[in-house]
Amino acid sequence: MLLSVVVVNWNGGELLARCIASIDQALPLALRARVEVVVVDNGSTDGSTDRLSLHPTDTLLRSDRNLGFGAACNRGAAAARGEYLLLLNPDCELRPGSVERCIAELQRPDMPVGLCGIALEDEHGAIARSCHRFPRFADLAATAIGLHALRPGVFDSRMTGWDHRSDRTVDHVIGAFWLLRLSTFRSLGGFDERFFVYLEDLDFSLRAQRAGWLTRFVAAPASYHLGGGVSRQIMARRLFYATRSRILYAYKHLPRWQAHLHAAITLAVEPLSRSLQALLRRSRQDLASTWRGFAMLYRDLPNLARAG
Helix, strand or coil, X not given: CCEEEEEEECCCHHHHHHHHHHHHHHCCHHXXXXXXXXXXXXXXXXXXXXXXXXXXXXXXXXXXXXXXHHHHHHHXXXXXXXXXXXXXXXXXXXXXXXXXXXXXXXXXXXXXXXXXXXXXXXXXXXXXXXXXXXXXXXXXXXXXXXXXXXXXCCCCCECCCCXXXXXXXXXXXXXXXXXEEHXXXXXXXXXXXXXXXXXHHHHXXXXXXXXXXXXXXXXXXXXXXXXXXXXXXXXXXXXXHHHHHHHHHHHHHCCHHXXXXXXXXXXXXXXXXXXXXXXXXXXXXXXHHHHHHHHHHHHCHHHHHHHC
């Protein structure tokens, strides 16, 4: 088995079916025979896994509850048998050549490539700005204050000034399409399961770099990514997990005093800055989602303190 494709599903509906179908459509028959798909279902209630067309070599792992994205990826990787591992979001669709191009990048003799991501097009054909620098305290604090909305890429870690139309070594590329050796993933302990969802990939990228691995971004051929995907259904909970993961990341990778200050800004200032942005957009939905999300975060503070 050359490649294991792990797809974590939570109520993915038609997106999941299209994702799995794209694997057969994108890969040549000879390569598809050496590829297995491992779908990890995180307690879905929409019947999205019931209508999947899987090969005999593929695997469906079901959970009766939502384990979190990182934990589900770890479970899929534990069942994987391939030399390489592709972590693929259910709102992604493979395009011909993307997998082969990334495997070739991992096999380069001139540099220790440990992770590879591909360019991702959205539903309008635009290339997503999916690469990031490792965030500093200033980046995390500016995001909490809301400055990133004024000057993306200046007040946060996103590499928005680069058009993503050329190959490049980067700190991090988002984990919607992530190809690496299975041995690398396992040697680094997989994802840190304290991150229920969001930033588990950023944390892994930083640990991989510290272990001597490079992350490469490949500009072509691009694959498709809806962006937001299933999480668009749950805006308040999405905000809760995003802010929670940002606080966890700060406590794991920044000096303690910076992590404390970032947490204070997030808890005290961010709900106000987000509310102001929602009012300027005249969006009652965004305003309500902001306060529901932060209410969840405040209630979770005891658990967050133990995790951090």
